[in-house]
Amino acid sequence: MSFTKGLAKAEPVWLKTMQAPPALFPRADEIKQIALPEDVYVKKFFQKYLDSKHEDAIKIFGFDPPSAHFFSQRVLELKESGVSEEEAMAVADQIAKFQGKRPPPNPYPSAIKEIQAEERKYVWDRFHNPKIRKIIEKMKEEKAAEAQYRTGGGGY
Structure with missing residues (x-):
């Protein structure tokens, strides 16, 4: 038990931390920019x-x-x-x-163009593959039937 300002109380654990001086960080004008030869x-x-x-x-x-x-x-x-x-x-x-490392106009395609290139096959299938066209037509018919049922044209 130690005495804090003459009182017979236990010294808090955090007291030493609070009495330490604050950390000093370098100022922005003192920080040197890292420069590489390249x-x-x-x-x-x-x-x-x-x-x-x-x-x-x-x-x-x-x-x-x-x-x-x-x-x-x-x-x-x-x-x-x-x-x-x-x-x-x-x-x-x-x-x-x-070496094929031609400089721009655009040495690497954008992320959007890469995604579009991956999806291009699926988009083509959506409009040209007969099997997928049948599935889409069936889904459209089901959606139209559900819409008709919701509006009260279900025949009841």
């Missing part, structure tokens, strides 16, 4: 191909890097081997085109 060339890629800026997202489940990062990695590799920056950028652009 960031310069990623920015140049986006300046050259403006359309890819919003479409060139990183796919979480994909194995291929986005076009901008692929481009910047090639430029860095070429610069390490002694090629000038302009030549390295031109060669990296050509390498990307030859």
Whole structure:
């Protein structure tokens, strides 16, 4: 038992925590931005191909890097081997085109277009497959019969 301000009471467990000074976090102007060597060339890629800026997202489940990062990695590799920056950028652009990593207009389809591509087969079946057409006609007849029954035309 300890004395808190001269009274014979037990010291609360939380008292030491409350007496500690508050945590000091760095100010926003003190935080340094992380910069990678390839960031310069990623920015140049986006300046050259403006359309890819919003479409060139990183796919979480994909194995291929986005076009901008692929481009910047090639430029860095070429610069390490002694090629000038302009030549390295031109060669990296050509390498990307030859390997099928063509830069935008849209290097990766949007999520909506991917979903639509998957659903395209089912939509085609909906309108052209005779078996599915029969099922749809039967469902329409059942729905019409139910609507007629609800409105009082059931024959009672």
